[in-house]
């Protein structure tokens with residue numbers, strides 16, 4: 426168990442630039458929390474925010490979304506920021522759906538676009 430619940434960061438490929446920019450903009454607020462991310466997203470965030478500590482899990486299509494779902498179930502994730510691409514079919518769509526389902530089951534705040542993420546982050550500050 427982590428001391429305080431982590432912020433989970435995930436972005437589909439077409440949304441990774443946007444999430445990297447979001448992370449850069451809100452780096453200070455996010456640095457106060459443990460950050461977990463799916464593999465490729467985590468690499469992009471690390472590049473955009475050097476020095477920000479990020480626990481990188483597996484890439485989404487290889488189980489990363491499910492790992493984040495498991496962390497929600499164990500109480501280790503308190504906020505999910507997931508920039509979803511609504512225009513591209515994903516082979517691991519069932520994993521994405523399972524992650525969203527667990528966030529709903531455990532009543533974890535989950536931002537699926539930037540406007541919501543901006544608002545949720547304000548509630549942490």
Ligand SMILES: O=C(CO)COP(=O)(O)O
Nearest residue numbers: 463464465466484485486
């Ligand atoms: O596919 C993803 C979410 O469903 C994200 O995974 P990556 O961060 O490894 O690209």
